[in-house]
Amino acid sequence: MQERIGAAPDSQPPMNKPIPHTADVLIIGAGMAGLSAAAALQKSGRKTLIVDKSRGVGGRMATRRIEGATFDHGAQFATARDPRFVQVLEEARAAGAAVEWCRGFDGQPDGHPRWKGAPGMSSLAKHLAAGMEIIHGRQVLALSPAEDHWIATMADGETWSAAAVILTAPVPQSLAILEAGAVTLEPALEKRLSSIQYERCIAVMAVLDGPSRLPPPGGFAPAEGPIAWIADNQLKGISADPAITLHATHAVSVECWDHDRDETARRLLAAAAPWIGAGIKSFHVHGWRYSKPLQTDPLPCALVQNAPPLVLAGDAFGGPRMEGAALSGWAAAALL
Numbered sequence: 001m002q003e004r005i006g007a008a009p010d011s012q013p014p015m016n017k018p019i020p021h022t023a024d025v026l027i028i029g030a031g032m033a034g035l036s037a038a039a040a041l042q043k044s045g046r047k048t049l050i051v052d053k054s055r056g057v058g059g060r061m062a063t064r065r066i067e068g069a070t071f072d073h074g075a076q077f078a079t080a081r082d083p084r085f086v087q088v089l090e091e092a093r094a095a096g097a098a099v100e101w102c103r104g105f106d107g108q109p110d111g112h113p114r115w116k117g118a119p120g121m122s123s124l125a126k127h128l129a130a131g132m133e134i135i136h137g138r139q140v141l142a143l144s145p146a147e148d149h150w151i152a153t154m155a156d157g158e159t160w161s162a163a164a165v166i167l168t169a170p171v172p173q174s175l176a177i178l179e180a181g182a183v184t185l186e187p188a189l190e191k192r193l194s195s196i197q198y199e200r201c202i203a204v205m206a207v208l209d210g211p212s213r214l215p216p217p218g219g220f221a222p223a224e225g226p227i228a229w230i231a232d233n234q235l236k237g238i239s240a241d242p243a244i245t246l247h248a249t250h251a252v253s254v255e256c257w258d259h260d261r262d263e264t265a266r267r268l269l270a271a272a273a274p275w276i277g278a279g280i281k282s283f284h285v286h287g288w289r290y291s292k293p294l295q296t297d298p299l300p301c302a303l304v305q306n307a308p309p310l311v312l313a314g315d316a317f318g319g320p321r322m323e324g325a326a327l328s329g330w331a332a333a334a335l336l
């Protein structure tokens, strides 16, 4: 499926032009890192084109609607330490796309704001993406350098051209794209990047027949057991109907990754029964193969080469959360 957002009506190439898309800066990935890089580049007058393999924007900032219930099933909340990221969230608040959720969980507020998208996390991404040229539903398979530009080979065989590229997919996926394009990395960089591993996370979204037993504000991280996080999306204020999100721990997600997903979901729902306290009308499962990086690179982004320019960015560089991804996207934009 392909959908263009904000494309100028005259931006379609003439019929005889062999390359369907030529970009000044091609940004692969419409998650927090890609959107932040695009915003910074646009401010400095560069023209950007974002491509993402999924149908919407946000990447791991994901919201899903099931049977009238709404779930954040990836990132749960944003924290902000850097004043520039605080400003992004304040601007989103002014636009009605983000609000403060709470100042801590487990009955122990620590005074630090936890932000949520309004209504869900993907609303924040949509707000950041407003006015940007984005092509959805297209997967980049390979990137290879030509004399003064990059050639991106898409899954359907099309080739696009770009003067510069920012690649924000999780690092193992980015490395696969470079390998497919026969890009050789400098050995020290190759070693650093190939050592970056990610947590996995099996997420269960369950529609309930009544309110859960979680107390406000509706988020809880159990200290032990198979569940890392449980959230009540109704208490969080994003779902009209009672709906909970469960995140399995990394260890359980790895252990169960190749098992029957419904069976794993039932095990997690049974473990969460004391907090659920209501009947389960239905459940859905999503597996995040690359949930959060277990290690992060010491640099805020990785310059693979200068001519033509290629930079890797994402939360594996800036830090394993939304703020880190934004900082990395800005750093990549500054390098270009």
Ligand SMILES: Cc1cc2nc3c(=O)[nH]c(=O)nc-3n(C[C@H](O)[C@H](O)[C@H](O)COP(=O)(O)OP(=O)(O)OC[C@H]3O[C@@H](n4cnc5c(N)ncnc54)[C@H](O)[C@@H]3O)c2cc1C
Pocket: 028, 029, 030, 031, 032, 033, 034, 051, 052, 053, 054, 057, 058, 059, 060, 061, 073, 074, 075, 076, 077, 078, 079, 138, 139, 140, 141, 168, 169, 170, 173, 177, 201, 203, 247, 288, 290, 291, 292, 313, 314, 315, 316, 319, 320, 321, 322, 323, 325
């Ligand atoms: C279960 C879970 C819970 C989390 N909880 C929190 C939290 O509470 N707070 C917090 O701050 N962070 C949390 N995080 C982490 C946070 O979501 C990430 O750090 C951040 O969103 C990463 O942004 P990114 O832009 O680096 O990557 P992504 O969001 O992964 O964006 C990369 C994008 O690239 C696209 N892409 C990949 N390969 C290709 C390709 N070949 N062609 C085209 N497009 C491609 C993907 O579709 C995706 O949209 C959580 C993550 C998960 C999964």
